[in-house]
Amino acid sequence: VEDAPWWTRAVVYQVYPRSFADSDGDGVGDLRGVLDHVDHLSALGVDVVWLSPIYPSPQDDNGYDISDYQDVDPSFGTLADLDALLAALHERGMRLVMDLVVNHTSDEHPWFVESRASTESPKRDWYWWRPPRHGMAPGQPGAEPTNWRSFFSGPAWELDESTGEYYLHLFSRKQPDLNWENPEVRHAVYAMMRWWLDRGVDGFRMDVINLVSKDPALPDGPVRDGVLGDGSAAYTNGPRIHEFLAEMHREVFAGRPDRLLTVGEMPGVTVEHARLFTDPARAEVDMVFQFEHVGLDHGPGGKFDVRRLRLRDLKASFGRWQAELADVGWNSLYWNNHDQPRIVSRFGDDGAYRRESATMLGTVLHLHRGTPYVYQGEELGMTNARFDSLDDYRDIESLRHVAEARAHGHATDDELLDGLAAMSRDNARTPMQWDATEHAGFTTGTPWLPVHPNHVEVNAAAARADDRSVFHHYRRLIELRHTDPVVALGDFTMLLPDHEHVYAFTRSLDGDTLLVLGNFSGDEQDVAVDAGAGSTLVLGNYDDDAAPDADGRVRLRPWESQVRRVA
Numbered sequence: 001v002e003d004a005p006w007w008t009r010a011v012v013y014q015v016y017p018r019s020f021a022d023s024d025g026d027g028v029g030d031l032r033g034v035l036d037h038v039d040h041l042s043a044l045g046v047d048v049v050w051l052s053p054i055y056p057s058p059q060d061d062n063g064y065d066i067s068d069y070q071d072v073d074p075s076f077g078t079l080a081d082l083d084a085l086l087a088a089l090h091e092r093g094m095r096l097v098m099d100l101v102v103n104h105t106s107d108e109h110p111w112f113v114e115s116r117a118s119t120e121s122p123k124r125d126w127y128w129w130r131p132p133r134h135g136m137a138p139g140q141p142g143a144e145p146t147n148w149r150s151f152f153s154g155p156a157w158e159l160d161e162s163t164g165e166y167y168l169h170l171f172s173r174k175q176p177d178l179n180w181e182n183p184e185v186r187h188a189v190y191a192m193m194r195w196w197l198d199r200g201v202d203g204f205r206m207d208v209i210n211l212v213s214k215d216p217a218l219p220d221g222p223v224r225d226g227v228l229g230d231g232s233a234a235y236t237n238g239p240r241i242h243e244f245l246a247e248m249h250r251e252v253f254a255g256r257p258d259r260l261l262t263v264g265e266m267p268g269v270t271v272e273h274a275r276l277f278t279d280p281a282r283a284e285v286d287m288v289f290q291f292e293h294v295g296l297d298h299g300p301g302g303k304f305d306v307r308r309l310r311l312r313d314l315k316a317s318f319g320r321w322q323a324e325l326a327d328v329g330w331n332s333l334y335w336n337n338h339d340q341p342r343i344v345s346r347f348g349d350d351g352a353y354r355r356e357s358a359t360m361l362g363t364v365l366h367l368h369r370g371t372p373y374v375y376q377g378e379e380l381g382m383t384n385a386r387f388d389s390l391d392d393y394r395d396i397e398s399l400r401h402v403a404e405a406r407a408h409g410h411a412t413d414d415e416l417l418d419g420l421a422a423m424s425r426d427n428a429r430t431p432m433q434w435d436a437t438e439h440a441g442f443t444t445g446t447p448w449l450p451v452h453p454n455h456v457e458v459n460a461a462a463a464r465a466d467d468r469s470v471f472h473h474y475r476r477l478i479e480l481r482h483t484d485p486v487v488a489l490g491d492f493t494m495l496l497p498d499h500e501h502v503y504a505f506t507r508s509l510d511g512d513t514l515l516v517l518g519n520f521s522g523d524e525q526d527v528a529v530d531a532g533a534g535s536t537l538v539l540g541n542y543d544d545d546a547a548p549d550a551d552g553r554v555r556l557r558p559w560e561s562q563v564r565r566v567a
């Protein structure tokens, strides 16, 4: 227990600066706004703050398109503001993890400006440039070097008229992919990372880091619908990915104090690959963000073709990740981030049972074995936005999905609005709700994205003043992880794997066992769990203890959760 890494007992809080708190009234959140609210973070008890990108950027993808890695975008503040935030967090025993976005840069980054200047540019090979497909003219439909689809709809290649060549962009055309085959690129990235660590930051969340190694043959992908193909087999967990991450670890982290944390965001990562990425003996990353559970309600038409979650599928997925990373490696645990809709609206009930379902979902997640991540507003039970029109949306992924669907007549505007209402990333990006005033205390100006009208009830001031609130439940969950080693390191055992509505499991360490029960429905659920007999309630989300009887039978109320210490 003692020699377990510090982050096995830690909880990370994600700040999306654009929507957290605006200190200068321009309607966009900033670093001084975060500084103004560090007491909210220490009151919650979190150990680490992950800051989404604050670097200079044209903001084509809200900062995930960086034009200067070693400065702060003026809309967010200055390097001095960042140093002040870092100092304030360290004073309160918290750490700061930066967002590392090095699969791609902005097309306005000097590296790319130089690279696109001419085919002879010394930085030409810092990106993926290719001539049109054999025998085709530049700009001719289908002349793209591969048939790959971008994550943001449309082709993943953009023609550069001046040189007649195409460059690769897995995300927007203003996010050209760096060529990690080129050692100059890799070492420029490592130098930048060392620069930030020397400034005192405590680690990195690495954006789509398992996409940086591409198959240099750049093969086409299978075409499922329409003309574009799925190139993911050629760039997901690519041929040199483990070599690159091991090299990065040697060049950047080796020899540094173990107060650092690294987490790799890895779309399409398998549990088998995660065992390799997070095996401490291989010195690659501490943990990964995997996407299985946030894809369980995606229909055949993709993320905006929403299907009802089947609890059995969720238990099967989480159960496998718990089992496969039990003896080697480590899990991250998350429901929310700036790319996912609000969990209480997605898997819970954001109406009559908003508090109960938000606290149940938090309990079930935080009692798994792994490092929990709390996304801003999750600790308040914030819900999905309720935009009435497609014009209200700002997220590039959503807007390009609408444009493509309209172009191909795939869906009516009402169907598109339904899909976005459920799954758009903007659901996570509405301003943080600090109080009941006009703009929820987020800004004195006009917020860049509308504040949710329910901020009158759902806000930090009200939650802090109400001991039964989602906020205080999350505070207790975090305290439990800090104080009870069973929560951090106990073995995980899934119970009732086939139950349609109840999630149940135990955590055991040195003969000490916790039983966790979560009702994923708005109806009462009767279940029998042996471990329940004679157990004592450690943390519930109802005021009284509906304890199991002598045979372990218990009636769970709508969206009820219980953490019980087994006798």
Ligand SMILES: O=C(CO[C@H]1O[C@H](CO)[C@@H](O)[C@H](O)[C@H]1O)[C@@H](O)[C@H](O)[C@H](O)CO
Pocket: 061, 064, 065, 101, 151, 171, 207, 208, 265, 267, 303, 338, 339, 397, 425
């Ligand atoms: O996989 C990623 C990568 O997200 C990272 O990389 C993206 C490119 O940097 C960026 O847009 C995201 O904000 C960042 O978190 C997401 O695009 C995801 O597929 C999608 O949003 C889910 O619908």
